[in-house]
Structures are given as structure tokens and as C-alpha cells.
Amino acid sequence: MSQLRQQFVSIDSTPRNCARLCATNPSMTPASDATTSRSTALDQRFSLPFLHRVRFTHDVAALTNTTLADVFCDDAAAPTRRAVLVMDSGLHAATPTLAQALVQYSEAHASSMPTLSEVLVVPGGEQSKCGMHTVEQVLALIERAKICRKSTVVVAGGGAVLDAAGFAAAIAHRSVRLIRLPSTTLAQDDGAMGVKNGINAFGKKNFTGAFAVPWAVICDQALLKTLPIEVFRAGFSxxxxxxxxxxxxxxxxxxxxxxxxxxxxxxxxxxIIQRSAALHVEHIAQGGDPFELDEARPLDFGHWAAHRLEALSAYAISHGDAVAVGLLIDCRYSMLKGWLDASAFEQIRNVLADLRLPHSHPLLANPDAILEGIEQFREHLGGSLTITMLRRIGEGMEVHEIDLVLMRRAILQTSTA
Ligand SMILES: NC(=O)c1ccc[n+]([C@@H]2O[C@H](COP(=O)([O-])OP(=O)(O)OC[C@H]3O[C@@H](n4cnc5c(N)ncnc54)[C@H](O)[C@@H]3O)[C@@H](O)[C@H]2O)c1
Ligand SMILES: [Zn+2]
Structure with a gap:
């Protein structure tokens, strides 16, 4: 955190810097070194094509709806052998007949998919990502139900349960097939679209996790009917x-x-949900960096502060609400820096207000605690600090240093907004 006490932060520990270091220190110059020149390179470059199946439908469990059955038999060469269902407890409580309807659906579509042999209900919400409990439950289910690499875990729920169950599916047998049935607005317009799975650890958001492309993502609009209003709204940030x-x-x-x-x-x-999902999928599939090897993480705009706020609040604030606050902080900072004009900032603030999303949080009264999120974000990404800011509505920009005086001001102004 020492860097953050200075007025400007600029962190660069990339290989470029290592090369620079080697150039000024002959004892660290590996290329011309006699020992390393005797090595044999067997390097091979390879790439794998992935198909990211994303479908929108209505009433996925209706016997006449073939969306789910169709994705199961999409790869005729390697049909799914077994399948189980993991369900978010909040979804299960709101729609008690859904799990049974999905089991009956699997039986009715036996020519296309295996029967869902077991249903596991896991705690809904961020608690499923805090600790290994849900992951261990899903791993035990995978072992018990003999889910192999040609078998499938179907998971229905909010983004938190998808992340935790997805992580278990990604590490069991070094990855088994996963079909996500996202049941919140946030999971349908963003969370389920990605190739990331994981849980929180060491007081840090998404510390433990794995990249894995799901077999399919099926968004059922009907599932959104039962969402509590604040969960429904939170997804739109x-x-x-x-x-x-x-x-x-x-x-x-x-x-x-x-x-x-x-x-x-x-x-x-x-x-709006469908367009947001499409833009997220397009970025992941066509943006050139699906596994986030580069330093820039544009989809995490507003997230350095959001993730810090979530952790500081012990996850009392939801991810979607925290993102709304994080966006306001970074948009306000962009305005204070002179990149974003004031009328654009007002438009953004008005849209978030019309969506009835939070515009502030009491924890912002301590900006230094929030600013810790910058270093944690850099550490999570690796390499040099790269944060997305806004030039205008519709155009982000990457910055590599943060003016801490202005950022403190942006946080404090957001705390009293
Ligand atoms: N993997 C990714 O790329 C990615 C992207 C964005 C967000 N996320 C993660 O997603 C999580 C947030 O997900 P979320 O906003 O979906 O919230 P959530 O998963 O915490 O769910 C919110 C609440 O809604 C309940 N619920 C779910 N579906 C319901 C339904 N249909 N009816 C009634 N209640 C229902 C849940 O039980 C829970 O209590 C965060 O942990 C965030 O980090 C992951
Ligand atoms: Zn997010």
C-alpha cells in the first residue's frame, strides 16, 4: 500500500521491465549466457477452438421447449453420459416445482439427454462463494453421481452459485461439462456469459478460481419473475x-x-438484458483475450472500487449495487480529470438513479480503505496497473496511473452524493 500514499501511483513489473533490468545488470542477462544457450527448445504454439453456446428462451422446463435437450446432444460424437442438477436455494424457494420439472423434462427427453440423477440445493447468494462449502458439496455430488468428463453438471441460480458450482465443475476431473441456467438479471446480462468461475478467499473477491468455457448457457426469462425487486434492479448496473x-x-x-x-x-x-449479454459474449469471444492474459480488463470498469466495497462490507452490499457505486466513482474521477464532460456525467448519474440503483455507500467516508482496492486490482491482474476510465459515453480508455488526490475527491464526493 506504500505506493498509494504517494500522490501518483504507477506500478510496472512487466517482463519489459525485467528486460530493462537485465540490460543494466550483465549478471542478469540470460540470452547471451553460455549455460542457457545450451538449452533445447521444444516450444509449440497451439490453439483450441471453443464454441460458446448462449441461448435465450422462455420456460426452459416446459416439455415442448427443446432448448435444453438440444444443447445436450449438440456434440453427437461425444454424447453426455450422466447429468446432475445443482440449484440455488433462493431460486428453489421461489419456484419449488422447478427442480422436479427439470428432472421430468430430462426423463421425457431421454433420447437427447441423460436423466438428471440427483438434485442438490445449495445456499443462494454470496455466502455460496465465501469459503469452500458449496464447492465441496458440488465436488462430492460429482464424485457420488459418477460425473465423468463426458457428463454434465447443470447449475441453476444467481451469479454467486454459478461461480461456485462452476469452479467445482472446472476442477473435478480437471473440468467436467457445465450448463448454466442463470436465474438473476445480473447472471443473465453478464455473470453467466463469461468463462470465469471462482470463490472469494483471504478477504478478496474471486481470489480462488479457474477459467473454463461452459458447455452452454441458457437464459430463461421466466425465472426473473420471482426475483426480489432489489436483486432484479441490481443486474442493470x-x-x-x-x-x-x-x-x-x-x-x-x-x-x-x-x-x-x-x-x-x-x-x-x-x-436490455439480451443486448448486454450479447456485448459481453462478443467481447469475450472476439476481444482477443478470453482468459484475461493481457493487462487491460475493460469489462471490469468500475470494479476495482466495487470489489473492495463488497469485501469491506463483508458482502452486505450486492455485486450489482457495488458496481453502480464503483461506476459513479470512476465516472466522477474521469470528469474531475477533464476526460468526461459534466453533462455526460449527469446523464450517467440520472440513468443509475432512474434504475433505483444506489448512488453512495457509508464506507466511502473512508477513501483510503477503498483505495486499497487499486493495489488489490493490480495484484489480481498482474503486470502493470491498468484501469478503465471513461472518455465519453460509449468509449472507455485505459490508464496506468491514478491521481490519488483526485480519486480521494471522487470517492468523498460520491460518499455525500
Ligand atoms: N463469473 C463472472 O464472470 C461474473 C461476472 C459478474 C458477476 N459475477 C458474480 O455474480 C455474483 C452476483 O450474482 P447475482 O447478482 O446473480 O446475485 P446472487 O447470486 O448473489 O443472487 C442474489 C439472490 O437472489 C436469489 N435468487 C436467484 N435467483 C432467484 C430467482 N429466480 N428468484 C428468487 N430469488 C433468486 C439468490 O438465492 C440470492 O439470494 C457475484 O458474486 C459476482 O462476483 C461473476
Ligand atoms: Zn461485475
């Missing part, structure tokens, strides 16, 4: 995020629908 980065027209569409969305209007919400 991620849609605002991606619109701010990539698509000003989409931002205008969200602005036009925001008050209807805040009132749990599914018809208004659906096109």
Missing part, C-alpha cells in the same frame, strides 16, 4: 457498464427504459 464502454445507442435505450425496469417490467428489461 452491468448493462450500464457495458453500454458506457461500447455502445452509446444502447446507453440511450437503457435510459429510455430505466423507470419501467426499476418497476420490474420484464418486457422493458428483456431487450
Amino acid at each position: 452491468e448493462a450500464v457498464k457495458i453500454a458506457l464502454l461500447k455502445d452509446p445507442k444502447f446507453f440511450a435505450e437503457i435510459a429510455a427504459s430505466a423507470t419501467r425496469i426499476a418497476a420490474h417490467d420484464l418486457a422493458a428489461a428483456q431487450p
